[in-house]
Amino acid sequence: MNHLPFKEWLLSEEPLNQEQHQAFQEHLSNCAECRQAQTSWGDVHSLIRRTPQLAPATGFADRWQSRLTARRVRRQRLQLGLALAAGVALVVVILLLLSTQLSTIFQSPVQFLLICVAQVASLFVLFSSVQDYLVVFFRSFPLIPLIGLVLAVGFISLLGVLWLAAYQQLVVARRFAK
Numbered sequence: 001m002n003h004l005p006f007k008e009w010l011l012s013e014e015p016l017n018q019e020q021h022q023a024f025q026e027h028l029s030n031c032a033e034c035r036q037a038q039t040s041w042g043d044v045h046s047l048i049r050r051t052p053q054l055a056p057a058t059g060f061a062d063r064w065q066s067r068l069t070a071r072r073v074r075r076q077r078l079q080l081g082l083a084l085a086a087g088v089a090l091v092v093v094i095l096l097l098l099s100t101q102l103s104t105i106f107q108s109p110v111q112f113l114l115i116c117v118a119q120v121a122s123l124f125v126l127f128s129s130v131q132d133y134l135v136v137f138f139r140s141f142p143l144i145p146l147i148g149l150v151l152a153v154g155f156i157s158l159l160g161v162l163w164l165a166a167y168q169q170l171v172v173a174r175r176f177a178k
Helices: 004-011 018-030 032-050 060-107 109-143 146-177
Strands: none
Touching: 004 018, 004 032, 018 032
16 A cells, blocks of 8 residues: 555645545545554654753853854864974975085085076076067068968967867866766
């Protein structure tokens, strides 16, 4: 026998319409199991209604709020301590890694200064060569027709848009595949 809608109606707080009420009463007259469930549920329901609700002890909300605040403060202190410990550990590791480099500086400061001067000179050479390339490019700019330049920029933009669309499709497909 199918008890599903009748047991749902029995446990539901919503009122039944006339047709449902009549079907439910017919089913109860023919089904001992559902009558037993109705009686048991009525007993439980009346027991719940008769049981007095206990009020929280005085100051409950204040104690709960203060414990919550204390827990948040402890969590923030722990996170701060962990962040500081991680920072100190990182500085120690970096100093250990740089100690070999620093030892050469203290052994021969003149050599270190020469290396620094060589690095600065190489940066000047790099900037000078970039400047030379830019000068050649901008001097030859009038040779390139304006329409060709517009088409080249448009083509590069189109390639960029196509790449972004393909990338988005790949990311969305993988997000739903997981």
